[in-house]
Amino acid sequence: MLRLKRIGISTGRENVAFLSRACPTYRAAAFEGQGKVEVLAGSKRLVATLDLVDDPAILPPDCLGLSEETFARFGQVEGSDTRLDHPHPPKSREGLHAKIAGRELDEACFRAIIDDIAHHRYSKVEVAAFLVACGSFMTTAETLALTRAMADAGEGLHWPDAPVVVDKHCIGGIPGNRTSMIVVPIVAAHGLPMPKTSSRAITSPAGTADTMEVLANVEVDLNRMREIVAEAKGCLVWGGHVKLSPADDVLISVERPLNIDTREQMVASILSKKKAAGSTHLVIDMPVGPSAKVRSAEDAARLRKLFEYVGDAIGLTLRVTISDGSQPVGRGIGPVLEARDVMAVLENRADAPPDLRERSLALAGRILEFDPALRGGAGMARARELLDSGAALRQMHRIMELQGPPPRVATLGSLSREVVADHDGRVMSIDCYRLARIARLAGAPFDPGAGIDLLRKVGDPVQAGEPLYRIHAEREVEFRFACGLAAEASGYTVNGNGKEPL
Structure with a gap:
């Protein structure tokens, strides 16, 4: 037996065990070929x-170490007796190899994987x-x-x-497209239940969960989620x-560094979460x-058909709306700046971004028309x-109160620099992907105060030396990374006179 020891190392969603190379009970070399062990208690x-591990100060020879997340999953107290075994291959290994070889899998194989x-x-x-295959x-x-x-692999909600x-x-x-945080309180204020589970960012500068966490706690369990929806008709929590x-969360943790986001995986990820949430x-x-x-009408049509096919098959009434993806929405990119825009819309402030407001109203209107009590076409007016x-603002405050305060006070990054136009003209286009990369290099969403404050949108006039946007960061190194990328190319095209993008 080995004594269980908690090692203060984070390994994310991967289980990692640590064994001393000098362990007197188990020969470390016997496990090196497989690279895995089965831990039993x-x-x-x-x-x-x-x-x-070679350093006994980190792990004594008679101990087995587990990383922070692995220790929590194992559910045993520190010091417990544990033993090791050679792992049995996962039952789905054959199906995984078949998919890697390019073969089509049936539902039983996918369920096992x-x-x-x-x-x-x-x-x-x-x-x-598996993802690449x-x-x-x-x-x-x-x-x-x-x-x-994926929908059946975890817990499910029923209403x-x-x-x-x-x-x-x-x-x-599309950076800044934080409509969910406006749609949920509108729909909840009407009385339709909307238990919104949202993702954290994969490759973007902020997900809805990242931005909502500026305003309220998003890490609630299923029972608390049910209570919040019962009382406020809506919530905005991290799925x-x-x-x-x-399984989707494990897949996302691998997709993020590989920047994988295929059409099929996207549909399975989104619809499995919605089905599991009881929508x-x-x-x-x-x-x-x-x-x-999605960059063309043809791609949009193919993706729309895939959503509709899968949605129909799993029993979801589904509508797909096509929206303008030519430029960022609102004025902020990054959690703190996006939360600012959301609250400006909900508070009906004069400086609220009109594009974020109108998009949110259009989406809320379509959702409200699922209500049999509303006459056709009345959804937008009701929203x-x-x-x-x-009413929507009051509902948002109620949801925030029930979810609890955010884990920390998030403020705008103190390091800032303006990116300016180098000649007079009019903003003709904005590269969403470029600006998202700059905002992520600045530290978003991991530093919620990092990001980009947009000062010009498509169609706006600008003179040489006037700012196009302002970069915010909390750390010097990331600030330099973001400013360096913006200096190479800002992502803005000014005028249609054949000049290269700034």
């Missing part, structure tokens, strides 16, 4: 990647291989099978007293904490633009009434 079993991913039986390398070849039937498997449970999701790619479609009616916002995730009257 009573009836508890856990497969982990094995790392070897997703179950093993959800229970952390695969390493990051194996998960990456799916990105290379995946049929519509496989996308449906993957969606069902027996609500025949209509609504939700919305934007497929992303990863409530363990809906948990019955869903609006998908699909921005289309030259630097958005505007709830926003203009202050």
Whole structure:
């Protein structure tokens, strides 16, 4: 037996165990070939990647170490007796190899793979291989099978007293498009239940969960989520904490560094979360633009059909709306700046970004028309009434109160620099992808006060030396990275006179 020791190292969603190379009980070399071990304590079993330790000050020879997250998953107290075994290959390994070889999988194979991913039986390398294989070849039937498997892998929410449970999701790619934080309080103020679970950013400068965390706690459990929705008719929480479609969170943690975001994986990720959350009616916002995730009408049509096919098959009433993805929405990119824009709209301030306000009203109107009590076409007017009257703002404050205060006070990054125009003209285009990269280099969303404050939008006149946007950062190194990228190319095109983008 080895004594269990908690090692203060974060390994994210991957299980990692640490064994002393001088361990008197187990020969470390016997496990090196596989790179994995099975950790056992009573009836508890856990497969982990094995790392070897040479320093006894870090790990004594008679101890087995587990990283922070792995220790929490194992659920045993420090000092417990543990033993090791050679791991049994995951039951789905054959299916994984078949997918890597380019073969089509049935639903049973996907369920087995997703179950093993959800229970952390695969390493990051194996998960990456699965994602790349799916990105290379995946049929519509496989996308449906993957969606069902992901939706059923974790806990599910049910709302027996609500025949209509609504939700919305934007497929992303447009910085500042934080409409959910306005739509949820509007719809909740009307009385339709909207249990909104949102993602943290994968490749963007902020996800809805990152921005909402500036205003309130987003890490609530399922029971508390039910209570909040029962009282306020809506919530804005992080989906990863409530363990809906948990395999998706593992997949996202690998997608982020690889910058993988395929059409099929996107559909399975979004719809599995909505199905697991108990939604019955869903609006998908699909921005289309030259630097958005979807860049042409043809791509939008194909993705729309895939959403509709899978949505119909899993019992979701689904509408897809196509929106303008030609430039960022609002004036802020990054959690603190986006939260500022959201509250400006909800508070009906004169300086509220009009594009964020109108997009939010249009989406809220479409969702409200799922209500059988509203006459056709009345949704937009009802949404505007709830926003203009202050009812939506009051509902947002109620949701924030019930979710609790944010984990820390987030303020705008103190390091700032303006990026200016080098000649007179008019802003002709803004590269969403470029600005998102600059904002992420500045530290967003990990530093919530980092990001970009937009001072000019498409169509605005600008003179040489006037600012186009302002970069904010909290750390000197990241500030230099962001400013360096902006100096190479700002992402703005001024005038249509054939000049290269600034």
